[in-house]
Amino acid sequence: MRSILIFINLLFSFSILNAQIPTPYLGSNDLYGLKLEDGTIVLDPKYEYINPFKNGIALVKQGKLFDSIYGFVDTKGIEIIPLIYSAAWDFRNGLAKVQKNDKWGFINNKNEPIIPFHYDELEEFEEGLAGASINDKWGFINIKNETVIRFQYDGILSFSENYASIRIADKWGFIDKKGNLMIKPQFDMVDQFSEGLAAVAKNDKWGFIDKTGNLKIPFQYDLISKSSEGLIAVRKNDLWGFINQSGKQITPIHFRIAEDFKDGKSLVELNGKAYYINKEGKKI
Secondary structure, eight states, X not given: OHHHHHHHHHHHHHHHHHHOOOEEEEOTTSOEEEEXXXXXXXXEEEESEEOOOBTTEEEEEESXXXXXXXXXXXXXXXXXXXXXXXXXXXXXXXXXXXXXXXXXXXXXXXXXXXXXXXXXXXXXXXXXXXXXXXXXXXXXXXXXXXXXXXXXXXXXXOOBTTBEEEEETTEEEEEOTTOOEEEEEEESEEEEEETTEEEEEETTEEXXXXXXXXXXXXXXXXXXXXXXXXXXXXXXXXXXXXXXXXXXXXXXXXXXXXXXXXXXXXXXXXXXXXXXXXXXXXXX
16 A cells, blocks of 8 residues: 555656746857756757747747747747747747748647738737738738728727727727727827726827727826726826726825736835835735
8 A cells, every 4th residue: 555655656746747847048058948947957058039838838039130030849848830930929829920921820839820821910819809911901800810800900909898999090099899980090099998998198198088988087197007906007207106997096196116906906116115005005
């Protein structure tokens, strides 16, 4: 019985070791390799850069500047996708955006093209649709490479909360997933919707609108973040503070740095000291 338990423990330990995800490290040759937490070398330094692993796959790069090529390795350091792409993004939801011969498409982890190399520019899939550009005009495609919203816009931001930002000439507005114009182009700059509000700018000042296009928070801030857990970081005169979705000031605008709230707290810096605050603006 004792022998069986020892064998099980050894098997468990071996499985844990195998499950370790290696991390990139910089070698003496100024190239990157992979090693485990205990220092075990998985891959000798050979790449110009290695991104952190995502779902067991890491983006790797060789070459510098305009001579760079990209591919992907697994946790054993094996090149599962050869370095044949002139640009690439990390895998996300089973797909990676890659560029070949100056055109963009999507591949799966077997290096099979899911979206063909047809587009001049391409955004990630968000809410089932990806922004794509042909001949300087933007539209949206689905995962079957079907054009859902025709190529007619001068710029776009990806879908968020069922709305996408679109630019016609130099003004931004919003459409829904059927391409219906929901908020006419009228803003100098915009951000995506978050928690029912979108940051919009006119004449170098930022405010917030709701999904009907009504101005909920006036144009008065130099810069603002997305609404996060009901609170918004706003900047005036190079300093940050927080307001709520009604525009009520929650903290003074006096922080040098103020990060978005996450799990009920925000990291801020005041007078050279960094600390967390809660949603009432009190130091934690």
